[in-house]
Amino acid sequence: MKGDKLYIFLFLTPAFAVTGIFLYYPFVENILQSFYKTDGFFNSTFVGLENYVRLLNDEIARGALFNSLELMLYVTIFQVGIALILAIMVNSITKGAGFFRTTFFFPIVISGAAIGLLFTLIYNYRNGLLNEMLVNLGFERVLWLTEQSSLYMVAIPTIWNYVGFYFVILLTAIQKIPNDFYEAAQLEGITGMQKMFKLTIPLIVSDLKTCIVLAITGTLKIFELVYIITKGGPANSSEVLGTYMYQKAFQDSAMGYGATLAVLIVVLGLTLAFVTNKLLQRDEVTY
Amino acid sequence: MYSHTEEQLTFWEKFQERYFMNSKAGKIFVYVVLTLWSMTTIFPLAWVLLNSFKESRQIITGTFNIPSDPTMQNYINAFETVNIGKSYLNSFIISGSVVLLVLFLGGLAAFAMARMQFKLRGLLQALLVASLLIPAFATIVPVYRMMIGMDLVNTYLALIIPQTAGNLPFAILVISGYMATIPKELEEAAHMDGCGRFKMFTKVFLPISLPSFSTVGIFVFLWSYNDLFSSLVLVSHEKVAPIVVLLSNVSSQYGTDYGLMTAAIAMTIIPVLIFYLFAQKTFEKGATSGAVKG
Numbered sequence: 001m002k003g004d005k006l007y008i009f010l011f012l013t014p015a016f017a018v019t020g021i022f023l024y025y026p027f028v029e030n031i032l033q034s035f036y037k038t039d040g041f042f043n044s045t046f047v048g049l050e051n052y053v054r055l056l057n058d059e060i061a062r063g064a065l066f067n068s069l070e071l072m073l074y075v076t077i078f079q080v081g082i083a084l085i086l087a088i089m090v091n092s093i094t095k096g097a098g099f100f101r102t103t104f105f106f107p108i109v110i111s112g113a114a115i116g117l118l119f120t121l122i123y124n125y126r127n128g129l130l131n132e133m134l135v136n137l138g139f140e141r142v143l144w145l146t147e148q149s150s151l152y153m154v155a156i157p158t159i160w161n162y163v164g165f166y167f168v169i170l171l172t173a174i175q176k177i178p179n180d181f182y183e184a185a186q187l188e189g190i191t192g193m194q195k196m197f198k199l200t201i202p203l204i205v206s207d208l209k210t211c212i213v214l215a216i217t218g219t220l221k222i223f224e225l226v227y228i229i230t231k232g233g234p235a236n237s238s239e240v241l242g243t244y245m246y247q248k249a250f251q252d253s254a255m256g257y258g259a260t261l262a263v264l265i266v267v268l269g270l271t272l273a274f275v276t277n278k279l280l281q282r283d284e285v286t287y
Numbered sequence: 288m289y290s291h292t293e294e295q296l297t298f299w300e301k302f303q304e305r306y307f308m309n310s311k312a313g314k315i316f317v318y319v320v321l322t323l324w325s326m327t328t329i330f331p332l333a334w335v336l337l338n339s340f341k342e343s344r345q346i347i348t349g350t351f352n353i354p355s356d357p358t359m360q361n362y363i364n365a366f367e368t369v370n371i372g373k374s375y376l377n378s379f380i381i382s383g384s385v386v387l388l389v390l391f392l393g394g395l396a397a398f399a400m401a402r403m404q405f406k407l408r409g410l411l412q413a414l415l416v417a418s419l420l421i422p423a424f425a426t427i428v429p430v431y432r433m434m435i436g437m438d439l440v441n442t443y444l445a446l447i448i449p450q451t452a453g454n455l456p457f458a459i460l461v462i463s464g465y466m467a468t469i470p471k472e473l474e475e476a477a478h479m480d481g482c483g484r485f486k487m488f489t490k491v492f493l494p495i496s497l498p499s500f501s502t503v504g505i506f507v508f509l510w511s512y513n514d515l516f517s518s519l520v521l522v523s524h525e526k527v528a529p530i531v532v533l534l535s536n537v538s539s540q541y542g543t544d545y546g547l548m549t550a551a552i553a554m555t556i557i558p559v560l561i562f563y564l565f566a567q568k569t570f571e572k573g574a575t576s577g578a579v580k581g
Binding site for chain 1: 314400403485520532571
């Protein structure tokens with residue numbers, strides 16, 4: 001259409017100005033700030049790679065990195081695994097499917113802060129839900145949040161929180177498979193569980209891949225649950241990259257170093273998304 | 288095996304036979320597993336709700352008992368001692384503004400991206416997809432310094448602007464994806480009738496694309512309402528802090544007052560749960576379409 005240029009400009013400029021100034025510019029600026037040492041808010045000195053050297057030698061950062069990776073492993077396996085089992089099961093029933101869809105999905109809408117607080121009450125030593133159950137069954141109280149257990153104790157609510165999300169994605173994918181496939185397989189004589197492994201799962205492999213990539217990159221964004229339940233403790237045993245970055249940048253006022261940790265989170269996220277995509281590409285099946 | 292009844296079987300019944308051979312034991316097993324998982328999602332919330340109507344002393348002596356004489360005292364305390372009403376208001380001001388801004392700016396940009404031809408389109412599209420990979424951690428340090436520079440820290444704007452920026456790429460991608468599927472004929476007909484570009488947006492594309500606007504609106508509201516990280520950094524002062532910040536403070540200040548804690552959790556969760564039950568279909572559709580596009 002004639003005169004479109006003006007409209008294109010008018011329609012696009014506000015949105016891209018806002019994202020440009022408050023998303024893209026800060027993203028680039030964050031990379032630059034990782035080369036500065038910042039005391040207070042505005043006194044920055046250029047220190048080159050010093051923050052990165054500090055990162056390499058920082059044992060807590062290394063611990064947080066390994067915790068994040070460990071969490072990623074549990075979260076990916078259990079979130080996508082449980083979601084897949086639940087999706088196949090819900091798909092096989094007639095009565096109550098709607099009820100399960102609704103209840104499985106709803107932890108997603110609850111804020112991490114509320115779930116975090118909920119789980120602090122569940123893990124509480126004196127009258128938390130778990131210990132009260134144990135006492136009622138005649139067992140001793142257990143200290144749930146120890147240095148050995150804290151990472152698992154934050155992994156559980158994280159997994160529980162998002163299973164429903166992957167469940168809905170996989171259930172939708174399973175329901176889209178054309179029925180002819182099963183009819184053809186029927187004629188070939190494949191029955192029962194074989195169909196699940198030879199038909200259903202291969203046919204939804206691209207959706208499974210999406211779920212795995214989302215679970216992996218999602219783990220790097222974990223903050224709320226850990227911050228509320230353990231604050232990274234005891235003794236940094238459940239520290240993850242997000243909570244450590246927050247602590248360094250906004251509690252210890254080491255903004256430059258916080259920016260360096262943020263760069264690490266982004267690089268890790270991009271690398272992992274790229275690698276998983278490459279690794280899982282071969283198995284793609286289309287119909 | 289099923290030859291003579293196959294036509295009459297529904298899709299679901301066929302599945303059931305395929306996987307579990309229609310055996311009673313298989314069926315019971317499936318229902319037991321599904322019920323157990325739904326209990327994990329219902330039970331903790333029911334427990335919180337139950338305890339929020341008890342005095343703290345009663346919670347300590349029996350967390351599983353049905354409250355013998357239900358009390359609203361915890362809720363009254365939540366309003367009086369921690370001023371939960373104010374945080375509610377803050378949350379709705381902040382998240383409401385973010386949703387309106389994202390839908391308005393995002394809708395306009397999505398229309399241009401979906402229905403107009405220009406040189407930079409491909410580049411902008413790639414930029415939008417790439418920005419889905421930028422986590423809040425990667426922008427918060429510079430954003431915080433910018434907000435200090437503009438003297439906006441601890442005002443509503445300090446959170447509204449960055450959250451709007453963060454959600455716009457998602458909004459533009461989803462809405463323009465929807466608008467791109469609208470037939471070209473409709474656009475041509477509207478043009479024949481003398482519709483200019485702006486009218487075309489407000490009278491033709493906006494009404495047709497309302498489903499995508501509501502999906503985006505629901506998700507953006509939820510992400511904004513639940514965003515603790517940015518809120519802690521940018522609006523931690525109690526005058527402007529949203530409810531998630533209050534929640535994180537309550538645990539450190541009143542951690543032993545179980546009654547108050549459970550009431551505060553219940554009050555944060557209940558509005559979103561009601562919201563969810565009403566908009567459930569849209570939520571689930573959005574989750575799947577978002578995943579496919581993202």
